[in-house]
Amino acid sequence: MKIKQTVRVILTLVALAGFVLTACTATPTAAPTTAPTQAPAKTDAPTAAPTAAPTSTPVNLTIICRCVVGGTGSNSAQWMLDYVIPKFQDEMRAQGRDVTVDLVSFGGSDEELKARYALDLKAGTGNDIMAFDGFWVPEFAEGGLIQPLETVVGPTYADWEGWSHIPVSVQQLLTYKDQLYGIAAGTDARVIWYRKDIFKEVGLPENWQPTSWEELLDAARTIKAAKPDVTPLQINAGTAMGEATTLQGWYMVMLGTGTNIFDFKTNKYPVSGQPLLDALNFYKTVYIDEKLGDARLQLLADGRDRSFLSFRDAKTAMLVEGDWFWRSVLAKGGSAELADRDALVGWAKMPAMAPGKGINGQDFVTASGGTGFILNPNTKSPAEAWDLLAFMNSKEALDYFQTLEPRMRSRDDVAVPNDTVMTAIAKEMLPLTSIRPSDAAYSKTVSPEIQLMTERIVSGEMTPEEAMAAYAAAVTAAVGADRVEVAAP
Amino acid sequence: MEQKRPLLSTKTGLVFLLPALFFVILFLIFPFVWIILVSFTNESLTGTGALNPQNVGLANYSGLFDFKTWMMRGNFGNSLIVTLQFVFGSAMIGQVGLGLSLAIAFYRRKGFIREFVNTLVILAWIIPDVVVAFSWIAFLDRDFGTLNAILSAIGLGRPDWQLELSLLSIIIFNTWRGAAFSMLLFSSALETIPPSYLETAEVVGATFWQKLRDILLPLMRGHILTVLILITLWTFNTFSPFLITAGGPSFKTDLVSIFTYRTAFRFYEFGQGGAIAVVVMLINFALALVYLGMLRKQAVE
Numbered sequence: 035m036k037i038k039q040t041v042r043v044i045l046t047l048v049a050l051a052g053f054v055l056t057a058c059t060a061t062p063t064a065a066p067t068t069a070p071t072q073a074p075a076k077t078d079a080p081t082a083a084p085t086a087a088p089t090s091t092p093v094n095l096t097i098i099c100r101c102v103v104g105g106t107g108s109n110s111a112q113w114m115l116d117y118v119i120p121k122f123q124d125e126m127r128a129q130g131r132d133v134t135v136d137l138v139s140f141g142g143s144d145e146e147l148k149a150r151y152a153l154d155l156k157a158g159t160g161n162d163i164m165a166f167d168g169f170w171v172p173e174f175a176e177g178g179l180i181q182p183l184e185t186v187v188g189p190t191y192a193d194w195e196g197w198s199h200i201p202v203s204v205q206q207l208l209t210y211k212d213q214l215y216g217i218a219a220g221t222d223a224r225v226i227w228y229r230k231d232i233f234k235e236v237g238l239p240e241n242w243q244p245t246s247w248e249e250l251l252d253a254a255r256t257i258k259a260a261k262p263d264v265t266p267l268q269i270n271a272g273t274a275m276g277e278a279t280t281l282q283g284w285y286m287v288m289l290g291t292g293t294n295i296f297d298f299k300t301n302k303y304p305v306s307g308q309p310l311l312d313a314l315n316f317y318k319t320v321y322i323d324e325k326l327g328d329a330r331l332q333l334l335a336d337g338r339d340r341s342f343l344s345f346r347d348a349k350t351a352m353l354v355e356g357d358w359f360w361r362s363v364l365a366k367g368g369s370a371e372l373a374d375r376d377a378l379v380g381w382a383k384m385p386a387m388a389p390g391k392g393i394n395g396q397d398f399v400t401a402s403g404g405t406g407f408i409l410n411p412n413t414k415s416p417a418e419a420w421d422l423l424a425f426m427n428s429k430e431a432l433d434y435f436q437t438l439e440p441r442m443r444s445r446d447d448v449a450v451p452n453d454t455v456m457t458a459i460a461k462e463m464l465p466l467t468s469i470r471p472s473d474a475a476y477s478k479t480v481s482p483e484i485q486l487m488t489e490r491i492v493s494g495e496m497t498p499e500e501a502m503a504a505y506a507a508a509v510t511a512a513v514g515a516d517r518v519e520v521a522a523p
Numbered sequence: 524m525e526q527k528r529p530l531l532s533t534k535t536g537l538v539f540l541l542p543a544l545f546f547v548i549l550f551l552i553f554p555f556v557w558i559i560l561v562s563f564t565n566e567s568l569t570g571t572g573a574l575n576p577q578n579v580g581l582a583n584y585s586g587l588f589d590f591k592t593w594m595m596r597g598n599f600g601n602s603l604i605v606t607l608q609f610v611f612g613s614a615m616i617g618q619v620g621l622g623l624s625l626a627i628a629f630y631r632r633k634g635f636i637r638e639f640v641n642t643l644v645i646l647a648w649i650i651p652d653v654v655v656a657f658s659w660i661a662f663l664d665r666d667f668g669t670l671n672a673i674l675s676a677i678g679l680g681r682p683d684w685q686l687e688l689s690l691l692s693i694i695i696f697n698t699w700r701g702a703a704f705s706m707l708l709f710s711s712a713l714e715t716i717p718p719s720y721l722e723t724a725e726v727v728g729a730t731f732w733q734k735l736r737d738i739l740l741p742l743m744r745g746h747i748l749t750v751l752i753l754i755t756l757w758t759f760n761t762f763s764p765f766l767i768t769a770g771g772p773s774f775k776t777d778l779v780s781i782f783t784y785r786t787a788f789r790f791y792e793f794g795q796g797g798a799i800a801v802v803v804m805l806i807n808f809a810l811a812l813v814y815l816g817m818l819r820k821q822a823v824e
Contacts, residue, residue: 145789149788149789152568152569152791153568156568156573173569173570174569176569176570176571176573176574177567177568177569177570177571177572177573177574178573178574179568179569179573272773273597273771273773274769274771274772330683330686333686333771333772333773334685334686334771334772335768335769335771335772474569474570474571478569478570478790478791482789482790486597489773490596490773493772493773495596495773504592504595507592
């Protein structure tokens with residue numbers, strides 16, 4: 035029958051068209067701009083260096099950050115809406131340029147923000163200025179998704195006055211292979227936050243400072259014996275909390291054994307040995323053997339937010355977190371706002387396994403990360419976007435931000451007013467800190483494997499030996515046997 | 524037999540079809556072929572695999588079936604086991620069983636209760652995923668959830684649904700969610716049974732179970748098999764439980780759809796994600812062939 039045959043012909047044509055279309059377009063799309071591994075020479079700018087000439091065409095810029103007024107990062111959102119955007123628009127108007135700025139408030143998790151960035155950048159779009167966590171830079175740069183400032187803005191970026199006020203170590207946070215990708219907002223440190231009211235109730239000192247893991251665990255045991263319905267100690271573990279597990283949890287414990295996640299001297303990842311076993315056994319003691327921590331909070335999807343609320347409601351006595359917890363979560367307007375925070379919450383340095391056993395022979399350890407803002411290489415107005423980015427990091431803008439949320443800022447001409455805790459942390463912890471490796475493999479594979487390893491311990495699925503073996507196998511498979519260090523336990 | 528003249532000539536029919544065919548190629552065939560091709564590369568969204576994807580042959584596939592590690596929680600083997608349990612519990616037993624029970628319970632009954640239950644069951648099916656997920660998260664919370672409030676009021680304690688009974692929770696959730704489809708289909712299937720059969724059975728003095736076993740089920744076998752195929756394939760690929768458990772805790776509810784999502788959109792490994800998708804498609808294909816074989820056998824009888 036004619037119809038049946040025609041249908042067959044149609045279907046064949048459809049399938050063929052599909053194959054041809056796929057074959058023609060399935061070739062990997064090369065990055066349209068220069069690869070970041072090229073040695074940057076300041077003399078030849080690959081794209082035209084945009085000069086800040088007054089333009090009459092209206093320009094709209096968008097800033098995206100993980101900040102929601104009244105929610106997470108509330109102070110940042112407030113700063114954008116109250117100061118940065120109106121003042122910048124005023125300044126542009128005074129110069130005769132028509133520039134408007136909008137804020138995109140992202141309320142999801144860090145991992146969801148990262149996914150959004152990856153997809154937007156791959157599609158060639160995205161917001162002009164993006165809040166970026168420093169340790170994502172290698173992964174995105176190697177994937178050709180972000181470009182150095184020199185490529186996006188041109189050599190004039192180096193003329194900004196702020197560079198001389200930001201220490202090189204802070205600039206490093208958004209640097210990869212010696213190229214700057216944005217401006218760092220500041221750095222941070224991690225400590226043990228504890229509830230002074232619970233400590234007073236159970237007879238622990240108000241100005242408490244443990245000097246070893248055993249002292250830390252003893253304090254937890256005291257609390258558990260006296261107040262069984264309070265979780266004594268919460269230290270991050272599990273895949274649900276993402277990088278918060280690795281930096282606030284694993285790093286704080288691991289550094290106390292004297293070994294780093296990444297050996298900066300040999301450029302290798304230690305993947306097995308007694309230090310790892312000691313760290314894993316610490317987790318096992320806290321979550322499985324003595325139940326000093328609530329494993330439930332580490333395994334549920336929204337566990338991190340629950341742990342914050344639990345601390346606020348005095349159901350958790352000690353929480354190892356970054357200073358972000360103090361200045362943004364517990365603070366006025368934060369997501370777990372605690373009235374009377376200054377009187378109820380104290381902080382102590384995280385001890386090493388024993389005095390002198392920590393990394394570099396230290397008695398106490400901490401780790402630092404850093405976030406900042408980068409310029410989207412897909413921006414339609416690189417000159418205006420750069421002006422906005424520079425404005426956001428001017429002394430005046432950061433001074434104003436300090437009135438909302440005092441913290442360690444990137445610039446040395448911006449003081450930390452009115453907050454003894456932040457000043458003390460900046461003074462005492464930064465000299466002791468360790469940072470994460472600037473390596474794409476870290477954010478892509480090693481950190482997720484660390485989270486998985488701690489989850490397997492905390493859920494009781496594996497013994498420390500098994501979990502360490504799985505971690506060693508996975509990291510070796512990802513980075514190669516020549517980049518890992520194996521020490522016999 | 525008289526050949527009826529078609530309303531449109533073949534050529535005109537084709538012209539009408541072309542726009543739809545264009546979209547089918549663009550959104551169905553093109554991605555389908557692309558996924559198969561990308562599964563042989565190490566293409567990823569970030570990192571070195573984004574700029575220079577290399578052909579890696581069957582490495583993605585052999586990585587999935589690495590028998591030394593694949594049963595560890597978080598890997599493909601564990602994902603398959605969880606999905607099989609999920610499909611068996613919520614699709615084969617749950618949805619089909621519940622749908623059949625409801626259809627038989629309300630067979631040839633009219634009235635307010637039937638309409639009320641019908642409406643509730645269909646509502647459970649059509650309310651959007653995200654809304655339903657929020658309600659269930661609140662419902663299942665150990666300390667503040669409605670379910671535990673009810674259970675503790677009648678003395679059954681407060682089970683930890685999200686942590687210890689997570690797989691059971693999503694099985695119940697999915698059964699509740701999709702029972703409407705089987706119920707509707709079985710209702711219309713029951714309508715096709717001549718009432719005289721059942722009346723005869725009444726006269727002879729058959730019990731309810733005998734009627735079920737000897738009349739209803741044999742006559743509905745074709746329909747039951749059809750519903751089973753559809754529901755098994757749909758449930759195998761469903762993603763909604765992600766909104767409730769995100770595959771956790773500790774990968775106890777890691778369905779293959781969630782595993783694929785995590786590989787492709789958390790770790791940005793498109794090559795591996797493509798391989799998982801192809802393997803899942805082959806499994807679904809095999810399941811469908813089994814069912815179709817059973818259907819053909821029963822049609823022959």
